[in-house]
Amino acid sequence: xxxxxxxxxxxxxxxxxxxxxxxxxxxxxxxxxxxxxxxxxxxxxxxxxxxxxxxxxxxxxxxxxxxxxxxxxxxxxxxxxxxxxxxxxxxxxxxxxxxxxxxxxxxxxxxxxxxxxxxxxxxxxxxxxxxxxxxxxxxxxxxxxxxxxxxxxxxxxxxxxxxxxxxxxxxxxxxxxxxxxxxxxxxxxxxxxxxxxxxxxxxxxxxxxxxxxxxxxxxxxxxxxxxxxxxxxxxxxxxxxxxxxxxxxxxxxxxxxxxxxxxxxxxxxxxxxxxxxxxxxxxxxxxxxxxxxxxxxxxxxxxxxxxxxxxxxxxxxxxxxxxxxxxxxxxxxxxxxxxxxxxxxxxxxxxxxxxxxxxxxxxxxxxxxxxxxxxxxxxxxxxxxxxx
Numbered sequence: 001x002x003x004x005x006x007x008x009x010x011x012x013x014x015x016x017x018x019x020x021x022x023x024x025x026x027x028x029x030x031x032x033x034x035x036x037x038x039x040x041x042x043x044x045x046x047x048x049x050x051x052x053x054x055x056x057x058x059x060x061x062x063x064x065x066x067x068x069x070x071x072x073x074x075x076x077x078x079x080x081x082x083x084x085x086x087x088x089x090x091x092x093x094x095x096x097x098x099x100x101x102x103x104x105x106x107x108x109x110x111x112x113x114x115x116x117x118x119x120x121x122x123x124x125x126x127x128x129x130x131x132x133x134x135x136x137x138x139x140x141x142x143x144x145x146x147x148x149x150x151x152x153x154x155x156x157x158x159x160x161x162x163x164x165x166x167x168x169x170x171x172x173x174x175x176x177x178x179x180x181x182x183x184x185x186x187x188x189x190x191x192x193x194x195x196x197x198x199x200x201x202x203x204x205x206x207x208x209x210x211x212x213x214x215x216x217x218x219x220x221x222x223x224x225x226x227x228x229x230x231x232x233x234x235x236x237x238x239x240x241x242x243x244x245x246x247x248x249x250x251x252x253x254x255x256x257x258x259x260x261x262x263x264x265x266x267x268x269x270x271x272x273x274x275x276x277x278x279x280x281x282x283x284x285x286x287x288x289x290x291x292x293x294x295x296x297x298x299x300x301x302x303x304x305x306x307x308x309x310x311x312x313x314x315x316x317x318x319x320x321x322x323x324x325x326x327x328x329x330x331x332x333x334x335x336x337x338x339x340x341x342x343x344x345x346x347x348x349x350x351x352x353x354x355x356x357x358x359x360x361x362x363x364x365x366x367x368x369x370x371x372x373x374x375x376x377x378x379x380x381x382x383x384x385x386x387x388x
Contacts, residue, residue: 010133017125018335018354026342033369033377036338036348038124038175038323039242040296040368044277045288048239051280055273064272066260068095068248072275075282076248082286083208086220091253094260095275097267099205099234099247104130105262106230106249110199111136111166117201118160119169120152122176122325122352122359127169127203139165142358143179149316150179150325154188161196168193171203173216176355176364177325178318180210183217190222199228205237206321208289211297216320226252237322237368238289239281246270246278292368296322299367299374306378310385322368325352327361328385334363345384347377 004012019036026032067073073090080086096102103126111117113135119127121140128138141156157168170189172181181189193200202219210216219229231250236242251259263269300317303324307313314327331337338351341363352362367374 010135014133015125015129019125019350022338022342022348022351025339026348029342029346032342032346032348033373033380034348035365035367035369035377036350038366039236040240040292040322040366041370041373042240042292044240044244045281045285047284048241048277048280052273052277055276058273060272060276062272064269064275066263066269067256068093068270069272069275069279072279072282075279076250079282080220080250083215084218084220088250089253091256092250094249094251094256094263095270095278096247096249096263097270098245099203099232099236100126100130101245101266102232102234102247102249103127103201103203104134105259105266106201106232107131107134107136107167108262109230109255109258110201114164115166116162116164117167117169118157118165120171120174120179121357122355122362123169123171124175125354125356127171128356131169136166137164140357143177145177145314145316145327145358145362147316149319150174150177152179152181152185154185154192157189157192161192161198165196165198167199167201169201169203170219171205173206173209173318173320175206175321176323176350176352176359176362178321178323180216180318180320183221186217186219187222190219190227193228197228199230202229202231203233204231205233208238209293209296209322210320211293211300211317212319226254230255235278235281238292239285240288240292241277241281244274244277246274295371296368299369299371300324302371302375303365303367303378306375306382307385310382312385312388322366324365324367325355325359325362326365327352328363328388330388331363332361334360338363341381341384345380347380347384 352359
């Protein structure tokens, strides 16, 4: 093991991402349609890039506000008023160096060595890994797949809670399953958290990607002002800004100084010129979001119809997000299958093993792509399945 054995245990045993392993295997192969990562194929819109470029040209390269520039925090307040009907002063918003950093800070603020955090699985692997690195123990609650899609029995959350539990991590709409909690389910989860005095870390990054509704239900729709809820979010998905690494946290203002301190001792803030781009995204990007959601909706329907027609695929059209988590008859080792599909069908998928308990028999496909590309990928997969 060499020097690794001398590192802190939690760091040394941090798991390799199963998604990245498949990507590294296939990214240099010609002709592969890359549907493994959680991002679309559209570049960041011009109006966002121009705003950042102008900031850079104007010399905005110095240290800036740790909580975020005032213009961005105000734009966030306006965004929540416009889309969620929530009247939140700017003191609720703290800009972070990605949604992933927002999750890390939320964990640092709520749980540590000896504590437990409960999360829903299959799940994006970064949360459980980040909790483990912080010294906390991530406890999965496995969601069930039925003919009606992925579901959640809130009693499973109750059963997972122990005296060491400090927080619940709730991602809805879900990556990777597309499961989307309804209002009654959110109310039940909130009641559980209240009863046990737990924090909720609410990841609602895919709220706009909700098919058949203007947006997904949110804890903002049902919470009291002083709830123990930390919202984590990112500019990555809504505005095609995955490479920018800019996110935010929405918290009660009484937590503001703590959040600023955590930002200070990690990144000391996000570059000001990048925040100018984020302001433009919030102020001018609603039409771009609507276009992306409409395109993803069409892609979902094309994909599900073609795969379902094989008669050998277990799937249910996801209610939200832009992923399909599906099973193929006869495949139980999705990790091996993902490599085979790259080599033989030239389609890049993420193995369900990467998403933890309950995911091993499934594969995840990101359909936030051009419709012709999604259709071609579906045809290739259907052909591969038919030959097995």
